[in-house]
Amino acid sequence: MKNNDILINLIRRIKAIETDETSIMEVCGTHTQSISKYGLRELLYPKIKLISGPGCPVCVTSEGYIDSCIELLNNSDVIITTFGDLMKVKGRKDNLLQQRSEGKDVRVVYSPLDALSIAEENKRKQIVFLAIGFETTAPLIAATVKAAISKKIDNFSILSALKVMKPVIRRILDNGSDKIHGLICPGHVAVIRGAEHFKFITEEYKVPAVVCGFDELSILSGIYFLLKQQNEEKKHFKNFYRTCVTDEGNKNASSLMEEVFSYGDMQWRGIGKIAGSGLYLKRKFISLDASKKFNMHQSEIEGRRCVCSDIILGKKLPYDCSYFAKSCTPENAVGPCMVSSEGACSVYYKYGRWKYYG
Known part of the structure; x- marks a missing residue:
């Protein structure tokens, strides 16, 4: 059977299931992209309402974090390095793109290792890497921190806004699990953490959950699995992404992350502070913590211009x-x-x- 035939058959099966309107959340931003790219959202509407969760690291970076980065640029010895998406994100008044247009030294990099190279090439400057992301980017940032220590590069530091997914998923389910009838787990994070990391969704909250890939067949298969359970009392969790996701995840990446970072409270844009959701450098790496090096303080007060x-x-x-x-x-x-x-x-x-x- 060709893929198109499989897809058509699967869509028919989904539409044949008799349920009330079902809300399914996809947490990962890449799933959000795929769902819209393949037209799945309107294809399944109104029976299934696909809603997006907090799986975009740029979207949940707080205004206070951006403001502190801009304040740091008042120091002429500082070069800020960042992923490109963060350039347009506004603090309470301004963004990094505007700062660069005014002559401040803000450089877009594709990897934290690029930032480390800039530090090696600019010994008289302080290079600060804006560390944002989830468990997918944290291991590489951890490796970069260790490399800086090993090479004795003392003009490099990171400003962490790294976050982990489990606490924010708990926050969402604690506040409205009755409104979410199924959850598509963040696939990239599951590669690092493992499928078992997300079993709590079903075991504790009785919400069916699935780990799936990013093509249309994988996503529809996950939706079918979730929808079939709406009329069942017992809910289930399943990993449909076994080509990339094991039960235990990438042990080496997780171990590296645990070696370098500790957990602490973190401010999420528009959500507030979530306990244990942030990753901060451990004491042995504290010399590379920009917030300590520059005695920085982030505001927790945010404006509200949109929803x-x-x-x-x-x-x-x-x-x-x-x-x-x-x-x-x-x-x-x-x-x-x-x-x-x-x-x-x-x-x-x-x-x-x-x-x-x-």
Whole structure:
């Protein structure tokens, strides 16, 4: 049977299942992209409502973090290095792109190792790498920290906004598990952490959950698995992504992350502080902690210009925002969900799926 035939058959089976309206959250930004790219959201609507979760690291980077980065640029000896998506994310007033246009030294890198090379080439400058992301990027950043120590590079440091997924998923389920009827787990994080890391969703919250890949067949298979359980009392968890995700994950990557980082409270943009959701350098690596090196303090007070916080919590969809596709576009983003390529607003805007829900 050809793939198209399999897909058509699977869609028919999904539509044949008799259930009430079912809300399924995809946590990972890459899943959000794929779902819109393949048109699955409107294909399954209104029976299945696919909602996006907080799986875009740029979208959940706090305003206070951006403001502290901008303040750091007042030091002429500092070069900030960052992933490109973070450049357009606003603090309370400004963003790094604007700072660079005004002559501040802000450089886009593709890897933290690139930032380390900049430090080696600029001995008289202090190089700060803006460490954002989830468990997928944390191991490489951990390796970079260890490399800096090994090479005795003392003009390099990181400012951590690294986060882990389990606490924020708990926050969402604690506040509205009755409104989420199934959950597609973050696939990239599962590669590192392992499928077992997400079993708590079903075991503790009685919400069916699945780990699946990013092509249309994998996602539809996951949705079918979740939908079939809506009329069953017992809920189940399953890993459909066994080509990349084992039960225990990547032990070497996890071990490296645990060696370098400890867990602490972290501010999530629009959500607030979540206990144990942040990764911070352990004491033995504290010399590479920019917040300590420069005596930095981050504000926890945030403005509210749009509904991005409700979008990343699955309470609203992008078209519920009055700014969406009007004053807020990828070229002139009001909120962070329109900045990143994995942000829900950016994805909806790119693929035009919002037109089907107006």
